[in-house]
Amino acid sequence: MTKDIIQLTDLRKRFGESEIIRGVDLGVKRGERHALIGPNGAGKSTLFHLISGLYKPSSGDIRLNGDSIAGLAPHLITRRGLSRSFQITTIFPRLSVYENLRIAAMARHGRRYALFSLASKATVINRDTDELLELVRLTQARDKFAGDLTYSEQRALEIGMAIGPGADVILLDEPMAGMSREETHYMLNLIRDITQGKTLLVVEHDMEVVFSLCDRISVLVYGEVIASGTPEEIRSNGRVQEAYLGEVPA
Amino acid sequence: MMRIGLLASIVALLLGAPLVLSGHVVGVLTTALIAVLFAMAFNLLSGRAGMLSFGHAAYFAIGGFAVIHAMQAVEKGLLWLPTPLLPLVGGVAGLIGGLCAGYFATLRSGVYFSMVTLALAELLHAIAPNLGSIFGGEVGLTTMRMPWTSFDYGNEVHVYYTVVAWVVLCIGLLYAYNQTLFGRLTVGVREAERRVSFLGYNLHHTKIIVFGVSAMFSGIAGGLLAFTTESINYSILGMGMSASVVLHTFVGGSGVFFGPAVGAFVFALFGSLVSDMTKNWLLYQGILFVGIMMFMGDGLAMLWLRIVNEFKERNWSALKLRALLLPPGLLVAAGVVTLLELTSRILDQQYAAIVSRTKAWPPVSLYGFNWNPTALATWLVPILAIGAGAGLVFLAISRAGREAAPRAALAGEHAR
Amino acid sequence: MEFIVISALNGLVYGLLLFMVSAGLTLIFGMMGIVNFAHASFYMLGAYLSFTIARISNFWLALLIAPLIVMAAGMFIERFMLRRVHGFGHSQQLLLTFGIAFVFEELVKLFWGNFPVAYRPPPLLSGPAFSLFGTNFPSYRVFVAAVAIVLLGLLYLLLQKTRIGIIVRASVQRPGMVSALGHNVPLVFLGVFGVGAWMAGLAGAVGGALLTTSPTMSGEMSVIAFVVVVVGGLGSLLGAFIASLLIGLLTSFSVGFQVSLADVAQLFGYGEQARQIGGLLTLEISSMSASLPALLMLVVLLTRPAGLMGDRN
Numbered sequence: 012m013t014k015d016i017i018q019l020t021d022l023r024k025r026f027g028e029s030e031i032i033r034g035v036d037l038g039v040k041r042g043e044r045h046a047l048i049g050p051n052g053a054g055k056s057t058l059f060h061l062i063s064g065l066y067k068p069s070s071g072d073i074r075l076n077g078d079s080i081a082g083l084a085p086h087l088i089t090r091r092g093l094s095r096s097f098q099i100t101t102i103f104p105r106l107s108v109y110e111n112l113r114i115a116a117m118a119r120h121g122r123r124y125a126l127f128s129l130a131s132k133a134t135v136i137n138r139d140t141d142e143l144l145e146l147v148r149l150t151q152a153r154d155k156f157a158g159d160l161t162y163s164e165q166r167a168l169e170i171g172m173a174i175g176p177g178a179d180v181i182l183l184d185e186p187m188a189g190m191s192r193e194e195t196h197y198m199l200n201l202i203r204d205i206t207q208g209k210t211l212l213v214v215e216h217d218m219e220v221v222f223s224l225c226d227r228i229s230v231l232v233y234g235e236v237i238a239s240g241t242p243e244e245i246r247s248n249g250r251v252q253e254a255y256l257g258e259v260p261a
Numbered sequence: 262m263m264r265i266g267l268l269a270s271i272v273a274l275l276l277g278a279p280l281v282l283s284g285h286v287v288g289v290l291t292t293a294l295i296a297v298l299f300a301m302a303f304n305l306l307s308g309r310a311g312m313l314s315f316g317h318a319a320y321f322a323i324g325g326f327a328v329i330h331a332m333q334a335v336e337k338g339l340l341w342l343p344t345p346l347l348p349l350v351g352g353v354a355g356l357i358g359g360l361c362a363g364y365f366a367t368l369r370s371g372v373y374f375s376m377v378t379l380a381l382a383e384l385l386h387a388i389a390p391n392l393g394s395i396f397g398g399e400v401g402l403t404t405m406r407m408p409w410t411s412f413d414y415g416n417e418v419h420v421y422y423t424v425v426a427w428v429v430l431c432i433g434l435l436y437a438y439n440q441t442l443f444g445r446l447t448v449g450v451r452e453a454e455r456r457v458s459f460l461g462y463n464l465h466h467t468k469i470i471v472f473g474v475s476a477m478f479s480g481i482a483g484g485l486l487a488f489t490t491e492s493i494n495y496s497i498l499g500m501g502m503s504a505s506v507v508l509h510t511f512v513g514g515s516g517v518f519f520g521p522a523v524g525a526f527v528f529a530l531f532g533s534l535v536s537d538m539t540k541n542w543l544l545y546q547g548i549l550f551v552g553i554m555m556f557m558g559d560g561l562a563m564l565w566l567r568i569v570n571e572f573k574e575r576n577w578s579a580l581k582l583r584a585l586l587l588p589p590g591l592l593v594a595a596g597v598v599t600l601l602e603l604t605s606r607i608l609d610q611q612y613a614a615i616v617s618r619t620k621a622w623p624p625v626s627l628y629g630f631n632w633n634p635t636a637l638a639t640w641l642v643p644i645l646a647i648g649a650g651a652g653l654v655f656l657a658i659s660r661a662g663r664e665a666a667p668r669a670a671l672a673g674e675h676a677r
Numbered sequence: 678m679e680f681i682v683i684s685a686l687n688g689l690v691y692g693l694l695l696f697m698v699s700a701g702l703t704l705i706f707g708m709m710g711i712v713n714f715a716h717a718s719f720y721m722l723g724a725y726l727s728f729t730i731a732r733i734s735n736f737w738l739a740l741l742i743a744p745l746i747v748m749a750a751g752m753f754i755e756r757f758m759l760r761r762v763h764g765f766g767h768s769q770q771l772l773l774t775f776g777i778a779f780v781f782e783e784l785v786k787l788f789w790g791n792f793p794v795a796y797r798p799p800p801l802l803s804g805p806a807f808s809l810f811g812t813n814f815p816s817y818r819v820f821v822a823a824v825a826i827v828l829l830g831l832l833y834l835l836l837q838k839t840r841i842g843i844i845v846r847a848s849v850q851r852p853g854m855v856s857a858l859g860h861n862v863p864l865v866f867l868g869v870f871g872v873g874a875w876m877a878g879l880a881g882a883v884g885g886a887l888l889t890t891s892p893t894m895s896g897e898m899s900v901i902a903f904v905v906v907v908v909g910g911l912g913s914l915l916g917a918f919i920a921s922l923l924i925g926l927l928t929s930f931s932v933g934f935q936v937s938l939a940d941v942a943q944l945f946g947y948g949e950q951a952r953q954i955g956g957l958l959t960l961e962i963s964s965m966s967a968s969l970p971a972l973l974m975l976v977v978l979l980t981r982p983a984g985l986m987g988d989r990n
Contacts, residue, residue: 063459084458084463085458085459086458086459086460086461086462086463086464089458089459089460089461090461094459094460094461095459097455101453101455101456101459102452102453102456103448103449103452103453103456104452104453105448105452106445106448106449106452110445110448113442113445114445114446114449114457114460115460117442117445117446118460118461118462122442123446123461123462123463123467124443124466124467124470125441125442125443126438126441126443126470126474127441128441128442128443129437129440129441129442130440130441130442130444130445131440133442136442172456172460175460176460176461311768313768313771313772315775365975365978365979368978368979368982369978369982371767371768372706372710372712372767372771373907375712375771376712376903376906376907377907377974377975377978379899379900379903380900380903380904380907380970380971380974380975381971381975383900383968383971384968384971384972384975387965387967387968387971388965388968391965500896504775504779507772507775508776508779511772541783541787543779543783544780544783544784544786544787546779547776547779547780547783548780550776550779551758551773551776551777551780554762554769554772554773554776555758555761555762555773558762558765558769601787604787604788605787608787608788608790610790
């Protein structure tokens with residue numbers, strides 16, 4: 012178990028009367044691409060919010076690299092090497108694509124209060140920014156306002172913002188939502204490329220994407236993980252088919 | 262390059278102004294420049310970082326009081342500080358005040374932030390008159406500038422050059438701030454706070470620093486005012502000062518670096534120009550502000566940039582529409598001003614006394630004409646002007662149809 | 678004892694008056710997400726209009742007509758001004774209402790002058806209502822409290838028992854859902870804005886004669902009403918009610934307290950030292966009463982950021 016880079020133990024989250032996450036145990040191994048699937052309202056986004064620090068857990072523990080991060084503020088979790096994308100694109104719309112990524116790259120170098128460094132003179136950061144641009148394939152759109160990009164370009168930038176701080180663990184919240192077939196295909200390749208050597212935890216509804224991208228899949232139903240395993244195991248798991256996969260044509 | 266040339270000529274004009282202008286006008290210019298710096302400091306927080314403060318007078322005033330105290334100390338020989346460096350004290354005081362107040366205000370975002378800034382300023386405003394030793398009670402504090410080398414600070418011109426130097430320096434620093442890595446992050450705070458904190462930045466600390474820097478420059482501006490007038494009173498902490506900086510900034514345009522400067526300069530200059538002619542100047546400022554918020558959104562500086570851009574792109578249809586809109590727009594403005602000026606003259610206390618004494622309504626004078634308040638035409642003329650002007654504006658816009666450019670010309674690109 | 682009872686009654690009256698203003702502000706904030714800076718201007722407008730109408734005709738007619746005019750002004754602002762900038766973000770709306778408040782203040786100065794006007798209760802209500810411990814309690818205060826309580830009852834019935842009330846409450850909770858259910862949300866907004874303005878106008882009409890009617894009354898009320906909204910919690914009417922009474926009581930009690938921090942230090946034997954330091958330490962609570970609401974707001978923000986009744990702490 013110590014090899015798990017993310018480890019959730021009996022994690023619970025209550026909102027008033029209702030318990031949305033009801034004792035989740037989950038391990039994600041270093042370097043694996045792990046998908047979290049489940050029907051709408053199963054608590055996938057809530058679980059993401061708990062891991063990334065947006066919500067504080069009601070009880071239970073979250074460990075990153077063996078250290079507890081439960082209840083830490085988001086920026087502290089990011090600094091420990093876990094960052095995320097959002098379902099609702101969260102970029103800086105009235106800044107250029109380049110400026111967006113530069114702010115992400117600054118974080119990687121810990122230049123958080125660089126009041127006396129001119130942006131144009133920050134060569135290392137600017138080089139990293141160019142690399143990020145290349146990585147998310149937005150070099151052409153470098154000087155466009157982020158808010159003027161097409162939807163799929165914005166989603167690519169969103170992923171760039173998630174990997175920008177240089178985290179080892181990346182959480183992607185529905186990266187393919189609202190995309191056409193070609194865009195999905197393009198994004199799938201992009202995610203594969205840029206998460207090389209990193210650990211990926213992804214929430215996604217598109218089963219084709221999940222099965223072709225991920226090494227392991229966990230199924231969340233009503234706030235509990237009912238199954239966890241390789242794509243083959245999940246595909247043949249009776250409970251999963253009953254609870255969830257039944258909706259999807261095989 | 263053109264921009265640098267423009268800036269250089271503005272600075273040259275400012276430096277040369279005292280050679281040709283009277284002492285009174287130089288004094289007006291001095292206060293206008295202070296308003297410019299205050300608006301630009303305010304805009305760092307409210308425009309760049311998107312944190313709308315309704316209590317920025319507090320930091321302006323803190324700087325002012327600090328400088329007055331420093332000047333008193335210098336006068337008594339308790340402190341050694343060259344006279345031109347006195348506004349620095351205001352900056353330090355503004356920074357400290359801003360960091361403390363910013364700690365509380367930035368605990369919340371959005372409209373809550375705005376309300377907290379307002380409450381903090383009111384807190385200070387309500388306590389100040391009771392703290393005589395610091396704020397000088399109801400009368401305020403006065404002091405004298407000490408001479409420094411060949412500057413004896415006995416006339417406006419010496420003060421003016423000191424103010425110009427400080428304002429130019431501070432605007433330069435504000436510009437440099439925007440070019441730093443932290444300056445870029447500041448805009449990120451405005452655009453998407455959540456992303457900033459999920460990138461690993463401590464959002465609260467980031468905001469406190471921005472608040473502090475903005476308050477520091479506001480404090481320098483306040484210090485310059487105290488330095489100029491050699492006196493200060495707690496009333497400077499009131500809502501009026503906070504409101505005027507909001508008006509200046511957003512009329513000028515918060516999205517352009519020099520926008521707030523344009524707004525502050527124009528208003529301060531116009532203010533001293535027309536304050537002898539009308540007592541409704543603040544009302545006109547308010548109406549202009551509301552109009553800009555409703556129809557343009559992003560202020561005069563952005564309008565200017567758009568017109569320049571249209572010239573460059575040879576977008577004649579957009580320019581033609583603007584030209585068409587100008588006369589009816591002026592007609593509406595003239596109608597509104599006439600109506601309000603007539604009203605204000607009739608409601609004047611002296612006039613009311615005459616009416617109650619003589620039981621008659623004597624004609625009032627406006628623009629060199631006598632207007633009979635009991636005649637229908639007196640009121641019909643401005644009302645018709647407003648109606649006709651508004652009608653023509655409406656007509657011109659609907660004629661232009663739904664073409665993208667003219668629409669944007671009026672509505673402004675609010676999303677930007 | 679006398680001090681406590683009289684202060685409590687005064688505080689209650691002031692708190693109820695405060696609630697008449699802040700209820701509308703809270704409802705509008707909860708539903709539309711707009712912090713309406715011009716809301717306290719409605720209060721001021723109500724006071725000035727009823728002052729003028731009362732002078733021309735009589736107080737009771739003024740109480741009826743002035744709030745209706747204010748309501749019309751409020752609906753005009755919502756329909757033709759705020760709705761125009763709807764969708765340009767909250768800060769644009771905030772700035773617009775700020776500008777409107779500014780214009781209102783200047784208009785009041787233009788029409789009524791830059792000084793307080795002598796707006797007094799009608800003769801019928803100028804006498805004492807009852808006397809306690811030898812102190813007469815003015816009947817006008819009782820009247821103000823009665824108006825506020827009747828209004829509170831009406832508001833409660835409207836929100837709890839009518840279909841419109843259910844829609845309004847639902848749209849405070851889930852603004853998006855209500856339009857999805859096919860209700861005419863713009864019309865509901867217009868109505869709520871109008872009712873809110875009407876209540877503030879009525880509060881001004883009765884409150885102007887109790888407190889002072891001057892061009893600064895809107896600025897002062899603005900700050901206190903914002904404090905109520907923050908202390909009470911986002912869009913919570915119950916929170917606004919509790920916070921209004923709390924601030925009313927706090928203000929009226931503090932006025933009578935001639936205690937300073939130095940006096941507290943005296944208890945521990947450090948009175949002299951504290952008095953020598955002076956400044957804040959010798960400031961009596963009574964002279965700080967104007968700043969207490971803002972102070973309370975800071976304390977609440979630090980301890981319960983979402984307010985007393987806010988559910989997002």
